[in-house]
Amino acid sequence: MxxxxxxxxxxxxxxxxxxxxxxxxxxxxxxxxxxxxxxxxxxxxxxxxxxxxxxxxxxxxxxxxxxxxxxxxxxxxxxxxxxxxxxPDHEISLIKHFLRNYEDVSVERFPINAGSDRTDSSRGKIIQLASNRVKVELSSLGCMLVAKVPSREIAVISGSITVNGHHY
CATH class of the missing domain: 3.30.70.940 (NusG, N-terminal domain)
Structure with a gap:
């Protein structure tokens, strides 16, 4: 076997x-x-x-x-x-989630340094949360997913961020 x-x-x-x-x-x-x-x-x-x-x-x-x-x-x-x-599986899932739940998704690149830590938690790491945009880091690809989100869909729940019903 x-x-x-x-x-x-x-x-x-x-x-x-x-x-x-x-x-x-x-x-x-x-x-x-x-x-x-x-x-x-x-x-x-x-x-x-x-x-x-x-x-x-x-x-x-x-x-x-x-x-x-x-x-x-x-x-x-x-x-x-x-x-x-x-x-990581969670980054592929995050890409699928963004494309499924948000209409206006784009990618922004950021540099990856050879000495940087590319491990990440099982959740997306929010880089920016403005009134109508959310940026989530995909560390293994050296980029961020950016989505425009209506502010009524964003809420802070006990230290976590919830966007459109999903926790980050």
């Missing part, structure tokens, strides 16, 4: 404007993946745009990285300290 390796989320860098093609290939190869898109209105028409241009996330055991590397239009894994960067 073999030991099953744990599944982990990895960020995969794709060729420009090939995220959807890569996601379709992963579907055919039965590779669990997540391709986060946001809805935009262009020329009076609703279109999907990648939230993270040139990125698709895959959830695989380390032993199956070759399947991803052999996929057409995949450039490589995103690396951190000479190893494929692992994205």
């Amino acid at each position: 073999f030991n099953a390796q744990p599944l982990a989320w990895y960020a995969v860098y794709t060729r420009a404007k090939c995220e959807k093609k890569v996601a379709d290939l992963f579907t055919r190869k039965k590779v669990e993946h997540y391709y986060p898109v946001k809805q935009l209105i262009r020329a009076r028409k609703m279109v999907e745009s990648p939230l993270f241009p040139s990125y698709v996330f895959v959830r695989i055991p380390e032993s199956r990285t070759w399947v991803v590397r052999e996929t057409e239009n995949v450039v490589n894994f995103v690396y951190w300290l000479e190893q494929p960067a692992i994205i």
Whole structure:
């Protein structure tokens, strides 16, 4: 009998404007993946745009990285300290939550230093909470998700922040 390796989320860098093609290939190869898109209105028409241009996330055991590397239009894994960067489950869940619950979501980058601590709690770390914006840190990706939120949906509950019914 073999030991099953744990599944982990990895960020995969794709060729420009090939995220959807890569996601379709992963579907055919039965590779669990997540391709986060946001809805935009262009020329009076609703279109999907990648939230993270040139990125698709895959959830695989380390032993199956070759399947991803052999996929057409995949450039490589995103690396951190000479190893494929692992994205914590809670950060993928946070991305899904933001896209599901907020209409206007964007990404802002911030620099990651080699000596910085990339571990995080199981909740998103709120960076800024203004009257109509909430920023949540995704430390493993070196960015923040930013969403516009009506102020009536924000409340402080005993030291925690609640936005739209979800605690951070």
